[in-house]
Amino acid sequence: MPLLTYQQARPWAKAIRSALLSGKMPPWQADPHYGKFSNDLSLAPGEKETLVAWVDGGAPEGNPADAPRPRQFTEGWRIAKPDVVFEMPEAFEVPASGVIDYQYIPVKTNFTEDKWVQAVEVRPGDRSVVHHAIIVVDDGTGMQNEEYLAGYAPGMSPQIWEPGQARLIKAGSTLIFQMHYQTNGKASADRTKIGLVFARQPPSRQIVAGQAAAHWIAIPPGEPDYHTAASVTLHQEAYLVGMRAHMHLRGKSFEFRAIYPSGETEILLSIPKYDFNWQPYYYLATPKLLPKGTRIEARAGFDNSPNNPFNPDPGKTIFWGPQTWDEMMIGWFDLAVPLKTAPEPGSKMKPGSSF
Ligand code: HEM
Known part of the structure; x- marks a missing residue:
């Protein structure tokens, strides 16, 4: 369902109207009375009414000369270019059907010193079978100290912390990929990866x-x-x-x-x-x-x-x-x-x- 051009969006006009009026779209469930969020997807006051009025007015194209420039989307990482990428060592074969237990896949960082991490993004290999991925850090002390690092599920944004704030990944840590696969009728193979951007300055706060x-x-x-x-x-x-x-x-x-x-x-x-x-x-x-x-x-x-x-x-x-x-x-x-x-x-x- 691409919505990049007028021609692509026009057939969806009625669905857009009903998704807006029912509150199904844009997807944002937080009650606006509590907290202000930097990744808020909800519409500004009046925007919903503008869109609904457009549909009610026959969803006209308007003058193409007035149109904003098409948005550019980058393929690949949404964080800055990662300093390091850890990938599942081999592809996990997902069968066409059946229920698959969670997979726990250890990936060694081989870090020889502690690292401060400013941004993380998890990218599924085949998003049609990855229900979710959760990456935790085992600090290698044998104390079962496992701390949540990052996750992926459809619609999730990568984690990017403010300058001065960073996550610590200790030397010798192992990343454990908890993978939940769902079958969808077609056999597939997945190699999910995580990208890390290191802090450029010493942090004053640890995430x-x-x-x-x-x-x-x-x-x-x-x-x-x-x-x-x-x-x-x-x-x-x-x-x-x-x-x-x-x-x-x-x-x-x-x-x-x-x-x-x-x-x-x-x-x-x-x-x-x-x-x-x-x-x-x-x-x-x-x-x-x-x-x-x-x-x-x-x-x-x-x-x-x-x-x-x-x-x-x-x-x-x-x-x-x-x-x-x-x-x-x-x-x-x-x-x-x-x-x-x-x-x-x-x-x-x-x-x-x-x-
Ligand atoms: C003004 C903003 C938006 C409008 C008007 C809109 C409109 C729609 C419409 C008409 C559908 C089909 C609904 C149906 O089949 O009943 C849809 C589905 C969907 N939209 Fe949006 N959308 C908006 C924002 C977003 C945003 C910000 C995201 C992602 C972050 C998103 C992700 C999706 C996805 C994944 C689906 C398919 C899954 C589903 O039906 O629940 N949409 N949207």
């Missing part, structure tokens, strides 16, 4: 990935409004950079709250109508300073009733599990933690203590 997850969910059959919550308390001051909600097909609503040491509560992100198909990271337009002792709480609602059109089976109690017909409840968030001491020029940079 740390956190999560509040409710592994204990048990959603009764037919239950239309099951709620659960999970939280994490910060043991040091940190800036909240972004948030991401993850549930499966019974996911109904999701909220992130900050409960401050003063007892005051603030809603950071509210997704009143969660849509499994759209799970962006919501990046705050301005990072939010959370004092030491703040509790970040994720609250989720699920609909296991037959009224949920995406529900694959309302007749079962649903527990945590990896497949789409199981459930999950994870509130991911990125924190920017001030580094305790600015590193001396040329010295090896040390991260601040994590939360």
Whole structure:
């Protein structure tokens, strides 16, 4: 469905009108009352009305001379040219049909020194079979310290941090590609890769990935409004950079709250109508300073009733599990933690203590 020219868009006029009026498009589920996000896809006030009026007026072309210049799209990386690219060592053969267990594919970085990373992007080899990819970093200490680094799912944007903020990948780390493949009737092979751009300047804040997850969910059959919550308390001051909600097909609503040491509560992100198909990271337009002792709480609602059109089976109690017909409840968030001491020029940079 290309929409690059008038000729391409015109046949979709009615569908565009209804997608706009139903709120299906543009895909953006955050309640505008809470938080301002730098990657907000929603339309500015008046734009929806302009588009609908265009359709109602017969979707005319107008004068081509007034048209803006066609947009240029770059093929390939959306981050700057990566300094290093790690690819699955060999292609994973995806059969034409059947259910495939998650694949966990270790890829050694062979980093001989700690690296500060400014931007990451995961690119699927064959996007028609990659349901999602999650890349975690095993720091090689044997302590099973695995930290979320980056993910891919349709519609997700790459992670690019502000200058001065960076992720730390320690020397000797291994990247573990968690790959979820879905068959689609045609056999295929996939080699997903991740590109990293290194920080050009020593960072003053370290980006740390956190999560509040409710592994204990048990959603009764037919239950239309099951709620659960999970939280994490910060043991040091940190800036909240972004948030991401993850549930499966019974996911109904999701909220992130900050409960401050003063007892005051603030809603950071509210997704009143969660849509499994759209799970962006919501990046705050301005990072939010959370004092030491703040509790970040994720609250989720699920609909296991037959009224949920995406529900694959309302007749079962649903527990945590990896497949789409199981459930999950994870509130991911990125924190920017001030580094305790600015590193001396040329010295090896040390991260601040994590939360
Ligand atoms: C004013 C903005 C937009 C308009 C008018 C629009 C319009 C549409 C229309 C008419 C459809 C077909 C709907 C149907 O089959 O019922 C559609 C589907 C789709 N759009 Fe958009 N769109 C907009 C923004 C976006 C953006 C920003 C993205 C991606 C970030 C996007 C991604 C998609 C995808 C992946 C589909 C197919 C999947 C689906 O049907 O859910 N759209 N859009």
